[in-house]
Amino acid sequence: MLEQQLLNALTLGSVYALFALGFTLVFGVLAVINLSHGAVFMVGSYAALVVVTRFEAPLWLGFIAATLVSGLLGLAVDVLILKPLRARGAPHLIPMIATIGVAIILTSGAQGLFGAEMQRFPEGVLPAGEFTIGEVHVQALEIAIVAIAFALMAALFLAIKRTQLGRALRAIAESPKAAYLLGINVEGLFHVTSFAAAALGGIAGVLIGLNFNAISPFMGQPILHKGIAVIILGGMGDIRGALIGGLFLGFAEVISKGYLASQMGDAVAFGLLFLILLVRPSGLFGRVLERKA
Amino acid sequence: MTVWLGDFWSTYSALIFTVGVNGLLALSIWLTLACGLLSLANAAFMGIGAYVAALLTLKLGWPYEAALTTGALAPAAVALAIGAPTLRLSGVYLAMATLAFGEVTRVIVLNLDITGGPEGLNGIPLATEWWHIAAILAVVVYGLARLRRSHVGRAFEAIKEDEVAARLMGIDVDRHKLFAFVLGAVIAGLAGGLNAHYTFFISPQEYGFENAVDILTMAVLGGISSLIGPLVGATLLTLLPELLRFLHDYRGAVNGVILVLVVLFLPTGIWDPKRIRAWWKQDFSPIPLSMKGGDGGSPPGGGSMLKAAPDSGAEVGIRGALLRATAAGRLCKDGSGTPFVQRAVTMLAISNVGKSFGGLRVLEDVSFDVPAGNIFGLIGPNGAGKTTVFNIVTGLLQPSSGTISFQGRDLAGTAPHFITRLGIARTFQNIRIFKQMTLLENVMIGMHHLIDYGPLALFFATPACRNAERRARERALELLSWLKLEQQANMLADNLSYGDQRKLEFARALATEPKLLLLDEPVAGMNSAEKTVLMDEIRNIRNRGYGVFVIEHDMRFVMGLCDRIAVLNFGRIIAEGSPDEIRNNPDVIEAYLGKEGAP
Numbered sequence: 001m002l003e004q005q006l007l008n009a010l011t012l013g014s015v016y017a018l019f020a021l022g023f024t025l026v027f028g029v030l031a032v033i034n035l036s037h038g039a040v041f042m043v044g045s046y047a048a049l050v051v052v053t054r055f056e057a058p059l060w061l062g063f064i065a066a067t068l069v070s071g072l073l074g075l076a077v078d079v080l081i082l083k084p085l086r087a088r089g090a091p092h093l094i095p096m097i098a099t100i101g102v103a104i105i106l107t108s109g110a111q112g113l114f115g116a117e118m119q120r121f122p123e124g125v126l127p128a129g130e131f132t133i134g135e136v137h138v139q140a141l142e143i144a145i146v147a148i149a150f151a152l153m154a155a156l157f158l159a160i161k162r163t164q165l166g167r168a169l170r171a172i173a174e175s176p177k178a179a180y181l182l183g184i185n186v187e188g189l190f191h192v193t194s195f196a197a198a199a200l201g202g203i204a205g206v207l208i209g210l211n212f213n214a215i216s217p218f219m220g221q222p223i224l225h226k227g228i229a230v231i232i233l234g235g236m237g238d239i240r241g242a243l244i245g246g247l248f249l250g251f252a253e254v255i256s257k258g259y260l261a262s263q264m265g266d267a268v269a270f271g272l273l274f275l276i277l278l279v280r281p282s283g284l285f286g287r288v289l290e291r292k293a
Numbered sequence: 294m295t296v297w298l299g300d301f302w303s304t305y306s307a308l309i310f311t312v313g314v315n316g317l318l319a320l321s322i323w324l325t326l327a328c329g330l331l332s333l334a335n336a337a338f339m340g341i342g343a344y345v346a347a348l349l350t351l352k353l354g355w356p357y358e359a360a361l362t363t364g365a366l367a368p369a370a371v372a373l374a375i376g377a378p379t380l381r382l383s384g385v386y387l388a389m390a391t392l393a394f395g396e397v398t399r400v401i402v403l404n405l406d407i408t409g410g411p412e413g414l415n416g417i418p419l420a421t422e423w424w425h426i427a428a429i430l431a432v433v434v435y436g437l438a439r440l441r442r443s444h445v446g447r448a449f450e451a452i453k454e455d456e457v458a459a460r461l462m463g464i465d466v467d468r469h470k471l472f473a474f475v476l477g478a479v480i481a482g483l484a485g486g487l488n489a490h491y492t493f494f495i496s497p498q499e500y501g502f503e504n505a506v507d508i509l510t511m512a513v514l515g516g517i518s519s520l521i522g523p524l525v526g527a528t529l530l531t532l533l534p535e536l537l538r539f540l541h542d543y544r545g546a547v548n549g550v551i552l553v554l555v556v557l558f559l560p561t562g563i564w565d566p567k568r569i570r571a572w573w574k575q576d577f578s579p580i581p582l583s584m585k586g587g588d589g590g591s592p593p594g595g596g597s598m599l600k601a602a603p604d605s606g607a608e609v610g611i612r613g614a615l616l617r618a619t620a621a622g623r624l625c626k627d628g629s630g631t632p633f634v635q636r637a638v639t640m641l642a643i644s645n646v647g648k649s650f651g652g653l654r655v656l657e658d659v660s661f662d663v664p665a666g667n668i669f670g671l672i673g674p675n676g677a678g679k680t681t682v683f684n685i686v687t688g689l690l691q692p693s694s695g696t697i698s699f700q701g702r703d704l705a706g707t708a709p710h711f712i713t714r715l716g717i718a719r720t721f722q723n724i725r726i727f728k729q730m731t732l733l734e735n736v737m738i739g740m741h742h743l744i745d746y747g748p749l750a751l752f753f754a755t756p757a758c759r760n761a762e763r764r765a766r767e768r769a770l771e772l773l774s775w776l777k778l779e780q781q782a783n784m785l786a787d788n789l790s791y792g793d794q795r796k797l798e799f800a801r802a803l804a805t806e807p808k809l810l811l812l813d814e815p816v817a818g819m820n821s822a823e824k825t826v827l828m829d830e831i832r833n834i835r836n837r838g839y840g841v842f843v844i845e846h847d848m849r850f851v852m853g854l855c856d857r858i859a860v861l862n863f864g865r866i867i868a869e870g871s872p873d874e875i876r877n878n879p880d881v882i883e884a885y886l887g888k889e890g891a892p
């Protein structure tokens with residue numbers, strides 16, 4: 001059964017990593033803990049659901065809808081809320097609180113629009129195939145989830161490591177001021193980052209929605225907690241750390257649910273996080289892109 | 294009428310209770326925010342308080358008051374235990390760590406048998422009366438209001454603005470942070486106990502992440518620049534969902550919209566005393582200073598310590614009490630202007646000090662003595678390591694090798710605030726005053742460790758406490774008027790000109806009653822008239838028996854002022870001697886003065 005568990009863990013972990021990637025990207029570049037990321041994730045899964053059920057469109061259109069809706073939402077948050085706060089030089093606590101407000105609006109809005117009850121993708125939308133390798137049942141859906149998550153993450157890594165845009169982003173992460181003085185369009189890249197991070201979050205929302213086949217207005221909160229755990233583990237603002245941390249959390253969760261009956265596993269997990277922060281604030285795997293004030 | 298009132302009460306009493314409890318919670322987080330700490334542990338502290346108090350009344354049949362007290366002390370004990378390591382973290386890391394702590398607490402409560410697990414505790418006695426909440430809220434508000442106006446409140450503000458500068462003003466930053474954290478836990482625990490005993494039922498769900506965020510939101514929404522703000526925020530966020538019932542599922546969205554709008558358009562929260570005053574168009578003129586007796590003329594009493602005026606022995610009563618323990622105080626009673634301490638006595642001895650950062654050696658085998666009653670200058674080209682010497686002497690950095698002793702006492706491992714208390718004060722090259730505090734408060738921060746009264750004296754405003762505060766205020770005004778800043782005493786330091794900011798920093802350093810004054814480029818940005826004045830003042834300080842240790846680039850200033858000079862180049866002392874010796878030292882001319890074209 002261990003192989004089966006590992007597959008489940010890989011599926012879950014890759015989605016966590018994808019979610020945390022956007023979360024950590026915003027922290028690394030904008031230096032904001034964006035607590036609306038969970039709600040944006042939830043909106044993404046609803047966007048796909050609406051496209052698939054109301055318009056009876058194929059699932060890939062659902063993904064595109066999620067990307068656009070979540071991405072534009074992220075962009076709107078940056079332009080309408082975070083940008084004025086940056087212009088004012090508000091202390092870091094303030095944008096975080098503003099994003100709490102956004103999360104409340106989105107969650108409550110989704111509850112009003114779609115109701116509080118859980119919703120599912122209709123039969124036939126999900127990729128159905130299933131096959132067996134040795135003892136392990138592999139669903140096409142799981143393969144698709146892992147493939148999409150890793151493809152997106154690989155694309156992001158390459159973009160950040162290899163392109164001019166990525167170099168500019170890394171420069172901003174080190175020091176927005178220096179980047180600005182070097183002629184980098186810092187504000188523009190903040191917008192791009194916000195869009196990309198939110199779009200990744202939205203896609204992660206669809207993937208989780210498909211994996212558990214359950215969508216609700218409240219699905220953003222638990223994953224936000226996990227996102228926080230992942231970026232603490234991987235180092236805040238560290239992209240590689242988010243990947244490793246996400247996979248690690250997926251494995252830890254599946255293994256502890258499979259082998260530890262009690263939910264005490266969560267307490268141990270957060271207890272460990274607490275200790276990690278005390279001992280190594282930069283996370284287990286990563287280096288913090290620390291800003292010089 | 295009474296029927297109506299009875300109906301009203303039975304319908305809304307729980308809501309009103311909740312307003313009070315949320316008010317307490319918002320105040321509990323105000324404490325940590327006041328020190329610039331973003332701690333999200335207060336929901337967990339509330340939960341601990343609620344469970345402890347409820348279990349005591351429910352399972353052990355304890356009297357309500359005893360249970361409530363224990364419920365307040367339990368989270369305080371936890372805060373004390375986790376505080377020291379946690380509060381070393383700053384900013385977002387602290388928020389994350391306290392969040393993780395909150396989750397641990399919630400999950401533990403969720404999984405214990407004694408707490409009833411996810412079902413929570415049912416049937417808690419309904420012991421909370423309205424007056425319990427009102428009385429506790431009143432005591433907390435009063436206590437915090439007293440605290441804000443005390444040296445503790447000023448220390449909080451200083452820590453919030455500039456932790457390093459606060460440390461060097463003799464404030465034990467770690468202790469103050471821990472105090473705020475623990476006191477916040479007590480208040481949150483009280484709120485938890487009160488809440489449990491009118492809701493009948495508690496469950497782990499009520500103390501999670503969302504609640505931590507709610508508490509923070511209440512405080513920030515209301516505004517943390519006064520105590521009324523958090524209360525306003527708590528009231529609003531508690532009542533709003535009730536008022537918006539007609540919006541059904543969307544009513545939560547209104548909360549969110551209000552939160553975003555307030556953050557965007559009312560940066561200091563809904564209740565900002567300054568804005569409220571502006572609304573009322575009240576001219577808030579500063580306290581007239583003439584009543585302090587300064588009035589621009591001859592400075593009273595203690596000002597004499599700083600001016601070597603012949604009348605300096607006249608009035609030492611007020612300040613004498615304040616300064617009784619310090620050498621400065623004793624010196625000032627002498628009044629003659631001649632140094633009390635023998636000149637040749639070494640104050641600060643730096644022996645074989647080395648410092649490296651990573652592989653970079655910044656200081657190598659640096660040794661020199663700063664004698665009492667002398668002005669000692671340390672000069673050298675940019676990047677020679679001069680400020681590093683100051684940072685090591687003041688305890689901000691530990692030397693990699695060598696020793697530093699002050700008045701025969703080895704300073705190794707001594708905390709910066711304690712070094713200040715021993716009698717070393719400094720100013721900074723890039724001025725580090727507390728810009729959001731008034732001039733008066735800035736100088737009073739310097740006296741932090743000289744003001745000594747206990748928490749009870751503070752709470753009850755005993756004469757001892759009031760006198761100590763008044764003396765400190767008077768002394769601060771003397772220092773300000775000596776530097777001709779008394780007219781601006783109640784102005785925010787941010788509004789001062791550059792030169793005045795330097796003067797203020799100087800006053801603040803003197804307020805710590807130092808025996809040795811470290812001045813890091815004191816005349817940078819001053820015009821020659823100001824320089825001359827400052828030079829005279831520094832000489833006066835020297836003549837009182839203080840040691841003065843100056844880093845400066847301005848050669849004329851250094852040569853004209855210092856009794857002895859050491860020259861630092863690439864982390865090594867290349868010469869030491871009188872100004873004349875330094876002027877004629879070929880090494881120095883080559884390394885430093887030659888480039889300047891001097892002498």
